[in-house]
Every structure is written in C-alpha cells, then in structure tokens.
Amino acid sequence: MPDLASFQRDFASALMTDGQAAPSFRSQAFAVYRNTSARGVVEALRASFPTVDMLVGEDMFTQVALDFRRDQPPAGPVLSDYGADFAGYLARQPWTCELPYLADVARLDWLWLESFLAPDEPTMPRELASTPRIALHAATRFAWLPTPAMTIWQAHRDPWEMGQLDPDWIAEGALFTRAGGCVSAELIDAGFHSLLLACTAPAPVPEVVAAVAAAFPQSHFPQLLNRGVASGALVIL
Amino acid sequence: MVPTAGLSFKPIHFEQAMACPAAGLWFEVHAENYMVDGGPRLAMLDALRKRFPLSIHGVGLSLAGVDQPDREHLGRLRQLTERFEPFLLSEHLAWSRYGDVSFPDLLPFPRTNEALETIVRNIDITQSALNRQILIENPSLYMKLEGHEWPESLFLGELVKRTGCGLLIDVNNVFVSANNLGFNPISYLDALPRGVIGEIHLAGHSEDPLMGRGLLIDSHDSPISGEVWKLYDWLLARCGADRPPTLIERDNDIPAFGVLMAERDKAAAMMAGQRVVVHA
Numbered sequence: 274m275p276d277l278a279s280f281q282r283d284f285a286s287a288l289m290t291d292g293q294a295a296p297s298f299r300s301q302a303f304a305v306y307r308n309t310s311a312r313g314v315v316e317a318l319r320a321s322f323p324t325v326d327m328l329v330g331e332d333m334f335t336q337v338a339l340d341f342r343r344d345q346p347p348a349g350p351v352l353s354d355y356g357a358d359f360a361g362y363l364a365r366q367p368w369t370c371e372l373p374y375l376a377d378v379a380r381l382d383w384l385w386l387e388s389f390l391a392p393d394e395p396t397m398p399r400e401l402a403s404t405p406r407i408a409l410h411a412a413t414r415f416a417w418l419p420t421p422a423m424t425i426w427q428a429h430r431d432p433w434e435m436g437q438l439d440p441d442w443i444a445e446g447a448l449f450t451r452a453g454g455c456v457s458a459e460l461i462d463a464g465f466h467s468l469l470l471a472c473t474a475p476a477p478v479p480e481v482v483a484a485v486a487a488a489f490p491q492s493h494f495p496q497l498l499n500r501g502v503a504s505g506a507l508v509i510l
Numbered sequence: 511m512v513p514t515a516g517l518s519f520k521p522i523h524f525e526q527a528m529a530c531p532a533a534g535l536w537f538e539v540h541a542e543n544y545m546v547d548g549g550p551r552l553a554m555l556d557a558l559r560k561r562f563p564l565s566i567h568g569v570g571l572s573l574a575g576v577d578q579p580d581r582e583h584l585g586r587l588r589q590l591t592e593r594f595e596p597f598l599l600s601e602h603l604a605w606s607r608y609g610d611v612s613f614p615d616l617l618p619f620p621r622t623n624e625a626l627e628t629i630v631r632n633i634d635i636t637q638s639a640l641n642r643q644i645l646i647e648n649p650s651l652y653m654k655l656e657g658h659e660w661p662e663s664l665f666l667g668e669l670v671k672r673t674g675c676g677l678l679i680d681v682n683n684v685f686v687s688a689n690n691l692g693f694n695p696i697s698y699l700d701a702l703p704r705g706v707i708g709e710i711h712l713a714g715h716s717e718d719p720l721m722g723r724g725l726l727i728d729s730h731d732s733p734i735s736g737e738v739w740k741l742y743d744w745l746l747a748r749c750g751a752d753r754p755p756t757l758i759e760r761d762n763d764i765p766a767f768g769v770l771m772a773e774r775d776k777a778a779a780m781m782a783g784q785r786v787v788v789h790a
Contacts, residue, residue: 277624278576298751299548301721302652302690306615313614347612348582350570351545366676393548409546454550 288348314342317352322359322382324429328375339364353390356383359496377422381447384414388449388456395506401484406510407498408475413506415461415469423447428456453507459504465494468501475510511527513563513597513755517770517779520760524554526767528561534778536597538757545586555594565598565709565757566590568602570612573632573646574619575605584639591640598709598755600645600678601636603629603666620645620657621665631671640720645708647678650728651687662687663701680759681742682734686715686726699745707749712742712777713759722758731762734773 275283287298288310297303315338319326326334340348340364347355359382363369364376389410421440426447428438446461448469461469464485480496501507514534518526527537537558542554544566558564568587571579575691589600604616619625637644646669648662667675679702688695714732718725746753758773 274622277619277622277628279619280619281576281608283606285611285613288613300653301718301725302654303725305652305718305725306617310615317614321584344653348610349612350572350606350616351542351583351586352612353543353546357772366678389689390546390549390551393553442664451549454553 275477286371289343296398308401311339311342313352314347314355317347317506318342318356318359321356322379323354324382325363326357326374327357327423327429328372328378329450337366353386353403359383372406374420374422374425377418377420378426380418381422381426382448384416384447385458386416388412388504390449391451395492404477406475406477407472407481407501408508408510410452410468411452411467412449415447415466415506416447417444417446417463417466419444421445423458427458427460448504448506450505457505463490465497465500467492468494468497469506473509514753514781515756515758515774516565517774518593518757518759518761519555519558520764523552523720523770524558524768527558527647530767530771532771532775533776535774536563536565536755538598538759539564540589541568541587542570544590545583548551551769557723559594563597563673563756564594565600566594566596568599568601569614569616569648570606571601571632571636572605572607572612573601573627573636574603574617574629575607575632576628578633579636579639581605581738584636588640591642598678599640599642600709602647602649603662603669604649618651618653618655619647620655621662622657624657626660626665626668626764628744630672631780633669633675637653637675643676643677643708644740645676647711649687649694650680652690652725652727654691661701663698667701667703670703670706672692677702679707679708679754680711680713680744681745682711682713682715682738683728684714685735685738685741686728688725694790695741696744699741704748706753707745707752710742710745710754711759712738712773714738729762730759733769734758739776741779743780744754746788748769751780756781770788 287499288307314326315335319334320339341359345358360376360379363379371373392459394411421443424443446463446466448461450457467485467488471481485492513532513536516536516538519537519539519662544552567614571583602616605619606613606615648666669675670677684695685696712734713730714734715726716729716732718727729777752783756777758770760770
C-alpha cells in the first residue's frame with residue numbers, strides 16, 4: 274500500500290500525461306479528473322487571453338493552451354495569476370513567425386488583466402509633499418511594441434472595426450488605465466510613452482521633464498503631463 | 511435576518527441580486543476568484559456584502575495534500591475573511607497540489623490513518639491561522655481506490671471530533687459518489703455525526719459521454735434532480751430543528767436569475783417545513 278505522498282505523486286504525474294500512465298490510471302473514471310484539470314487550465318487561459326483566442330480560433334487556442342500547460346503548469350490555485358509568460362512562450366514558438374503580432378497581442382491581453390485586478394488607489398486625498406512627484410496610478414500598465422498589435426487588439430474589442438483592419442506595419446504604444454472603475458485602453462505615441470517610462474518610479478517634476486526632453490526634444494511637456502493626469506495614468510504625490 | 515437558502519454569486523446577475531427582496535437570501539463565492547489586489551470584481555463583492563450575508567468557499571487549499579497549506583494562500587484567505595466577514599467559510603476533503611504543480615480540480619486519496627493525521631494537521635493549521643471554524647465538504651468520487659481504512663462518513667466524523675471543524679454536506683456529491691461507487695446514499699448520510707452540518711449544497715450532475723448513467727459527473731450545469739431533492743428532504747428531516755443554510759450551486763450553463771431563484775425558493779420552503787412535492 275503506497276503512502277499518501279507516493280499516491281499523490283503518481284496520481285499527479287498521471288494527470289499530466291496523455292494515455293501513457295500506469296494501468297490504474299487508464300480508466301474512464303480517471304479520465305474525469307484528467308479532463309477536468311486540463312479543461313480548468315485551458316479555460317482560465319482563454320479567459321485571460323480573449324484576443325489571442327479570437328485570433329487563432331477556439332480549437333487552436335485549446336491546443337496551444339495544453340502545450341503551454343505541459344511546459345509551465347500552474348503553481349497555485351489562483352488562476353488569474355497564471356499565464357504571465359504566455360506571451361513569451363508564444364514568441365518562442367516557431368509557428369508564430371506566420372503571426373508576428375500574436376505574442377504582442379498576448380502581452381496586451383495580460384496588461385489589460387493586470388490593470389483590471391490592480392490595487393485601488395487610496396480614496397483619501399494625499400497631502401502634497403513639499404517636493405511634488407509624479408507617479409504611475411496603481412492600475413496603469415503600458416508597453417511599446419514592435420508590431421501594430423494595439424491596433425489589432427483594439428479592433429477585436431469592437432466588431433464593427435474588424436472589416437477595415439489593415440494596419441500600417443509600424444511599432445505602437447499601448448496604455449491601460451483604470452481611473453474610473455473600468456479599464457480604458459488607448460494607442461499612445463512614443464513621446465507619451467517616454468513620459469510614462471520616466472514615471473515608473475515616483476520622480477520629482479524636474480527629473481521627469483529632463484528625461485522626456487532628452488528622448489523627445491520637440492515634445493510639449495505641459496501638454497503631455499495634462500494628458501497623463503486626465504487619462505488617469507499618472508498621479509501627483 | 512437568518513440566512514436560509516442562497517445562490518452561487520454570478521457577476522452577470524449582480525443587478526438582479528441587489529434588487530432581490532427575498533428574505534433569508536445569501537450568496538457564496540469561490541475564494542480564489544477574489545484573491546486579487548483590487549478592481550471592479552472586489553468592488554462588486556463589497557456592494558453585495560453590504561446587502562447580503564456572504565459565504566466564502568475555497569477550492570485550492572489542498573487540505574488532503576501531503577504538504578501543509580500554503581502560507582501565502584492562507585494569508586490571502588485571511589485577508590478575504592477579514593474584509594468580507596463571511597458567515598460561513600468552507601473547503602474540501604480533497605487535495606489539488608503536489609510539489610510545484612497545482613490542479614484546478616478536487617482529487618481523491620485513500621482514506622488511511624496517515625491521511626487522517628495529515629488532514630487533521632492541515633485543518634488545525636488553517637483554523638488557527640484564520641481564527642475561525644472551517645466547514646469541510648464531502649467530495650464527488652469517480653474511482654474505486656484501494657487501501658481505504660475508513661468509510662467516508664466516519665472519516666468526516668473523526669475530523670470533526672479531532673479538530674472542531676464543521677461539515678458542508680453536498681447532497682449531489684453523495685448521490686454521484688453513491689451511484690459511481692455502488693453504496694447506499696441514505697446509509698452514508700445516516701452515519702454522519704449529528705449537529706455538525708453547517709451548510710448544505712445542492713447541485714446538478716450529468717452523465718459521462720462514454721459510460722452514461724454508470725459514471726455521473728458533478729458538473730454543476732443543470733437543475734437539481736428529483737433524486738437529489740428527495741435525499742435533501744431526508745437529510746433535513748434528520749437534521750431536525752437544525753436548518754443548515756442551503757446553497758443552490760450552479761457554476762456552468764448559467765440560466766436566468768429567476769430560474770435559480772425558483773430552485774432557491776423551493777429549498778427555502780422545504781427548510782421552513784412546508785410540504786413541497788418532490789418528483790423522482
């Protein structure tokens with residue numbers, strides 16, 4: 274009679290294999306556990322990466338998700354934590370050379386989810402420090418992508434846009450904010466992206482001005498800052 | 511208002527739930543869905559909690575696992591209980607993690623004395639960390655395992671005796687397990703200790719595509735069957751004056767709110783001792 278640890282080790286191992294398990298794990302009854310565990314992981318990934326699912330279709334997404342699960346099974350039971358490296362995994366698959374924007378779209382789905390679940394900003398107004406600093410709102414997420422993935426991502430959020438989808442093949446910036454409760458998504462340019470990057474850690478205003486001016490000497494800082502605060506991306510501490 | 515019969519909370523039903531005037535209504539959520547840092551999901555639960563009693567039902571603590579409950583997971587569970595002050599907190603007689611790999615399912619084990627000691631230890635750690643009682647739910651079983659040293663009802667009774675935990679009896683799980691493993695569900699229910707059932711679950715099941723009625727699956731995707739209503743009726747009579755709060759547990763193929771409320775109202779009527787016709 275195997276001890277509890279040996280039983281669980283063998284059972285867990287059999288759940289991850291596909292029909293190559295020991296005879297005691299080949300029954301239809303065992304298949305219920307194997308199918309439920311696999312389906313739970315696949316559906317969690319589908320919920321976290323809805324745009325990738327739309328792009329590759331349900332059957333292909335299921336297969337890719339099962340492959341990812343074999344490569345990186347969940348380490349814990351909170352499934353909204355699972356999939357941080359799904360975009361990286363996609364980028365490493367040879368077949369995605371035919372869909373060069375796919376990994377970037379996955380990255381955007383993940384950033385949306387991070388914004389959706391991020392901490393809430395404290396509701397009490399802060400006392401302004403004697404040296405005000407600019408910081409990112411707790412739910413701000415942004416990225417600069419080598420492909421027009423943000424245009425593709427946004428089009429799939431709005432079915433009426435899909436018919437006209439023919440983006441210029443250029444790099445794009447993406448911003449997700451959650452100032453008003455729901456996540457807002459927008460395409461951003463390199464100048465605005467450089468402002469967000471300069472605020473990754475809270476920084477005094479002169480430092481941020483200098484960083485943005487160094488990257489984009491032609492940029493109009495007050496306008497960029499206004500936009501940052503109005504969009505909910507930035508807070509003044 | 512004393513909680514009577516409740517529903518699994520589904521965000522798509524939020525507005526209808528908040529407007530629902532039913533006395534004694536309460537809601538249950540899966541703990542792991544709310545182990546997030548912020549955002550609309552938690553805000554919605556805050557609003558729901560201001561209006562109704564809340565039950566938190568964990569699925570990932572892996573109490574039957576050889577490893578102790580994960581400390582970070584316990585910490586997140588404690589944060590949830592402190593924020594939402596649930597009137598019930600429950601987990602499962604199952605494991606879901608081995609080493610570094612976690613499975614989104616409730617997995618079986620041979621009910622040995624070693625397993626009993628392991629689960630007693632894990633429940634003690636949990637109740638101590640959370641500073642409250644936890645209810646343990648009976649599982650749905652699909653496989654006949656070798657090596658059991660305890661029948662399940664007595665195993666649950668022993669856990670109650672040694673840890674002071676309570677029980678969450680899922681009547682559909684009893685029905686499904688009894689069907690799949692070939693035991694009498696009434697004998698199972700009759701062997702449970704008295705006075706320790708803190709909650710009852712009622713749910714739907716489906717047939718395995720290959721094995722049909724020979725292998726029922728606890729799918730939570732259909733109305734409660736007549737056989738399960740009959741078992742619930744029997745269990746209520748055995749509980750006597752205790753009326754454990756009862757949940758209609760629907761997780762898949764979610765129907766309209768009104769459809770769920772109809773099942774909920776039937777359970778509430780049965781709890782109130784009203785005669786409700788129960789068809790097989």
